[in-house]
Amino acid sequence: MDRSPACRRQSPGLGGEIEMKNGKNLVISVCVAGLVIATPVFAFGADTHGHGPEETKAQQETPGHSESPKNAWEPERESHSKKEADGDHAEGEKPHGSAGREEKEEKGIxxxxxxxxxxGVIVRPLRPIQLPSLLKVxxxxxxxxxxxxxxxxxxxxxxxxxxxxxxxxxxSGDVLATLFSVEMAQAQGEYIVASTxxxxxxDIGEKIVSEKRAIEARVNxxxxxxxxxxxxxxxxxxxxxxxQGSLETPGQFDILADQDGLIVVDDFLVGQVIEPGTPMYKLTDPDSRWIxxxxxPSEARLVDVGGQVSIETSSxxxxxxxxxxxxxxxxVDERTRTLGVRIEVIDPQRQLRPGQFVRVSLNGSGHESVLALPKKAVLRGPDGDWTVFQQVSAERFVPVEIRVVRxxxxxxxxxxxxxxxxxxxDGAFFVQSELAKSGFSVHNH
Structure with missing residues (x-):
């Protein structure tokens, strides 16, 4: 005898419990059947085409079935896109555009x-040559x-x-300063008296005046x-x-420049009493400098007086x-244990300043084996590095960066x-121009 749900829930007996358990089993069975029917749809993303009437009905009764294909495929597509972006390819698989990059990296012309x-392009093999040794100090x-x-x-x-x-x-002869001195006033007066x-x-005649007076006047x-x-x-x-007859400003005198030059020191104050030997001015030839x-001391044998020198300064x-x-x-200097070399440099632009530090390259009397090329064969690349062109095949040339020593x-x-x-x-500029026109940058990294 069937009972209503209310009666089944209220039945205290064993039969009521069995009926409730049967009802639960029935619900579970229905749910499991629905999942089994819907599994192929989620797994393969298929639509209702080709399904039987029962499968179609089950799919239609399953909530969200119409969106299941999209949800099933979306994670797979995202994963694949991420792998491509991260370069996470399987072994032997090349990322998109890799062939273009490899081709672009093959620089040359x-x-x-x-x-x-x-x-007029001339190619020669590099051979060491002998050049005078160089000291950089x-x-x-x-x-x-x-x-x-x-x-x-x-x-x-x-x-x-x-x-x-x-x-x-x-x-030379220009007035630098006006000074006053008591000693100068006395000396000026004595000279005027003796001259008079x-x-x-x-005027009287040396023969008329006594010889003694004439000698005294001349000596004074x-x-x-x-x-x-x-x-x-x-x-x-x-x-x-x-x-002047008589001095209007006794004791005053002018200090004059005794050579042409530039004033580099004027270390005194007006009103200052200056002792003998105290520098007031310092004049120098501004176009000539010493380095x-x-x-x-062991390197002294490598340099000679009169040898050519190169001086460089970043300033x-x-x-x-x-x-x-x-x-x-x-x-030898007792403090540094080094030997001094005095160099003269002509600086008409007056860029070198006393006290400034420089880098000196001394051409020694000895010789060393080095690799060298004419200046026209060494060019600047787009990044500023020095570059030469190497022949890698009969018609192929590639730019190679070098480090210039001197x-x-x-x-x-x-x-x-x-x-x-x-x-x-010879002709390195032509090679560089042709390489630039071909679409490749002259850059060897």
Whole structure:
């Protein structure tokens, strides 16, 4: 006898429990059957085509069946896209576009024999050559002491006026400053007296006056003139004194420049009492500089007086100056245990400043075996690196980066390619131009 659900739930007997269990089993069976029917659809993403009426009905009764194909395939597509993006390919499988990248990485240019002949391209194997040995040492810019003068009073004097300042270009005889000195006033007065007495004796006649008086007048004048010269007056300044009769400004005198040059020091104050030997001005030839380089005593045999030198400093845009060795020190520095080498450099642009540090390349008297090419065969690449062109086959040329060690007037000494390799020695610019036109960048990384 069938009972309603309410009756079955309320039945306290064993039969009620059995009926409830039967009901649960029935529900579970129905759910399992639905999953079994729906499994092929989710697994293969198939639609209702080809299904029987019962399968179609089961699929239609299953919730979300119409979207199941999309949901089933979406994770697989995302996984595949991620693998492609990450480059996670199976062994032997190449990523998309890899062939294009490999082809682009094969840098170089092919030139036929006719092209090379018309463009003047010459290829030769690298061979070591003998060049003078080179020493690279630090150096310091200094004033050329042979062309530098210190201007100082020769007696104790006080500065009254400054006529020239530091950085000013002056000529020999220009007034630099006006000084005053008691000693100069006395010397000026004695000279005027002696000059007047000698003029009187000469006008009367040396034969008329006594010989003693004539000698005394002559000697007194000479002594007075010598004293003024010792105090720093020039002959022209001394010659102007007697015509004044009496001095309006006794003791005043001018300090003059004794050479053409640039004022690099004007270390004094107006009103300052300056002792003899104290530098007031320093004049130098601004176009000539000395470089003081330091070498090991054992390297002294490699350099010669008169040898050519290259000087380079970063503060002048890596400009290279040419100089010559003037002297090689005869005494080792006790502190650094090095030997000094004095170099003269002509600097018409006046870029080298005293106290500035530079890099010095000394051409030694010895020789060394190096690899070198003409400067026209070594070119700058787009990234600024030095590059030469190597012949890898009969018609194929590739750019190869090198490291420049040093340069001479015509050659570039370098490293990075072994001896025996064939490289372009003439026509490198044409090869580089053809490579640029082919669509490849001249860059060898």
């Amino acid at each position: 092919s030139l036929s024999e006719v092209q090379r002949r018309e463009a 630090p150096g310091e810019v200094r004033l050329n002491q042979y062309k530098t003068r210190i201007v100082t009073p020769r007696i104790t004097a006080m500065a009254l006026k400054r006529e020239a300042i530091m950085g000013q270009q002056v000529r 007495e000698w003029k009187r004796v000469r 004048l000479q002594q007075a003139r010598a004293r003024l010269i010792a105090y720093g007056l020039t002959k022209d300044q001394i010659a102007a004194l007697p015509s 003081e380089a330091r070498i090991n 002048t845009g890596a400009q290279v100056y040419e100089g010559r060795i003037l002297q090689i020190g005869q005494q 340069e001479t007037s015509e050659l570039v000494v370098f490293e990075g390619i072994p001896a025996g390799v064939k490289v372009v020695t």
